[in-house]
Amino acid sequence: MAERGRAPDPANMGVRSPNGGSKSSQGEDYEEIVNLEDEVFNPNMTSFKHENVEDLYELLEKLGSGHFGVVKKCRQKSTGTYFAGKFIKTRKCKGSRLGLDRDQIEREVFILQQLEHPNIMRLHDVFASKAEMVLILELIRGGELFDFIAEKEALSEEDAIEFLEQILKGVTYMHTCNIAHLDLKPENIMLQEKDVPHPKIKIIDFGLAQKIEDGAVFKSLCGTPQYIAPEVINYEPLGPPTDMWSIGVITYILLSGLSPFQGETDQETLTNVVSGNYEFDDRIFKQTSELAKDFIQQLLLKDPRDRMTAVECLIHPWIKPLNRKQAVNRSRSSINMKNFKKFNARRKWKLSYNMVSACNRLCRMKLLCNPMKDEEELWGTAETNVSTDRTFQQNLKAV
Template identity: 95%
Template sequence: MAESGRAPDPANMGVRSPNGGSKSSQGEEYEDIIHLEDEVFNPNMTSFKHENVEDLYELLEKLGSGHFGEVKKCKEKSTGTYYAGKFIKTRKCKGSRLGLDRDQVEREVFILQQLEHPNIMRLHDVFASKAEMVLILELIRGGELFDFIAEKEALSEEDAIEFLEQILKGVAYMHTRSIAHFDLKPENIMLLQKDVPHPKIKIIDFGLAQKIEDGTVFKSLCGTPQYIAPEVINYEPLGPPTDMWSIGVITYILLSGLSPFQGETDQETLTNVVAGSYEFDDRIFKQTSELAKDFIRQLLLKDPRDRMTAVECLIHPWIKPLNRKQAVNRSRSSINMKNFKKFNARRKWKLSYNMVSACNRLCRMKLLCNPMKDEEELFYSGDLLRPTSPLTERSNKTRRQCESDQEDEKTKPVTLLRRRLSSCS
């Protein structure tokens, strides 16, 4: 759901210095950070190919599945390089309820073509047919950042900042190109590899991302309740500051193991977000530095214009200490691992429960599709949807149809759309 109209340039929304100055007054320091690890975008990097994907790639095991398709590991025949192939079913005609709207997939491709950064998932190839589109993406093997952190016994703020700084660099790069992600959450922050000394962050899933053009207003009711900004719920203009609110929520969770606005229901969560009220409980944040709290405060501000930009975050003294005392304070401060492990376990359980219950509920509704046999119910195992018994191709097709119908139904403003297929499960 989007609207367009005349408005100030949203790329400049919320551009202010942590010390109260303007972006223009920061001069070369801003420019150095913006172009840090930047790479030149080649507009001809990826063009739509209409040949059979199997002519150029060997298709291997399935990595994941979702509402409109699946992700498979694949190997490029000419180079031997491994990638993740995202196979997306598209609607054959405008009136069809099965598959994803082709324009939506093309928008995601268009955005990925403009992003060439070490901390952003890369698009390598695109194949298109009447009923399907295949995105050949960078193969990301390290799993979710939050899962990686939850495996640790202890983590200092300094260690956490090493990951957060990479996220900020990727987001700053996007925002300087007037692209907003609009779905930043733990599930979309991955590690390229995890069994290395300094794992590299990869931001994935650009299905909700938008190019915010100069002089236009973009509005949407999409996102995941506990991570979205107040302006999404209020159906107000969105822009890069919307992503910064999400980073504030992610940082709060990372340090405390608690979600600042999480309620018992989605409705309660959305009410809490609109109110913008949260606190730093001394019992939970007793090991958290004051600089870390200040960092979060400057992001969880109701007015988007008041929030720090990604570039400003990178020069905040919590991320970039101004003196030895600040550096020592953050190295001695730590995240609440006990709470964080509990949060991550609940998060994974809720994801699995929501996916399976929705699928099984819809597949029992005769109006939507033929009911499955009891022994063919699905359960969630790890990061993938797997059958409890071998499913026939008919059963898989039935499940995809149910899920497609589910997402095609009109969504009430308070029930915000949750994300579909993960790019690299």
């Protein structure tokens, strides 16, 4: 593995020229097949604190919630520094449906402890008890990158590249550490702060990330349909090139406001991904530079070995112009803001819809499992559904 914090050596990462050429193989002959569901990390590999988190941190307002826990803002008592505390319920036994497997959380912790980069969310502390694990994470205040961009009236390719370059730097560092994220999508690309001249990108959510060990193959059917690579669907070996496909999809959406493989259903989307067929509609991409299209084309390739690496992306002339003419073309080309705003509104609508559905399912489960449940507690659940439904209706109107 490359030394931590050092810049990757292009010679060791199969770099080719932006115009094409051969790349080194990622390695086809692996001896061991490792599945996400079967792999278990030794708890001794991570540093867990078994004391009460409230002894060291003051817990403040709730920032968000999910199926298995909540995220709260917290303040470290010794320094006064603010963090985000991710409180995760753990399963009491393997057959339980309540909570997450401890092994899964330990895997995420294990990976985060190896990553220290300005464009990657940092893990500060970990607490463990029988029923819960608490991850103390860097507090990220700026919201999602796509939401930030959707607020703008206009954006040139040059402005968009400022964000994309940061994403690529974070991904390059991950891949240098032999770690693949495997869930790169707009929801996992955040801003540290947004009310600053040059917002800093933060890549978050390493719940599906995997350390790709030498001599082992990793396969898993996981991810979000419109962002996953063909090898995921085909249950083929995954690795850093899988992330590069996702970056190609994200770049396509960023420039056009369209998803290259999105179908009417998830099944149709997966079929489109496997086929690998997409196009640059002249009506949508009329303000897009040829270099930007070339960048995308060198990522959305069915064979993972043919895709640009993160290092190659950083030296592609769209990201790093070779001459003044290329630089001028970037500044004069722009992203399709009208389409992008529509895409982002639909994306937020779908997230809200899924949240409402999940809340309703959980509410029904509580009613079935606890018919004599205290009325006040059930009313609290109903209020959550009403509040979420308002967000759903607001996003629906924005579409």
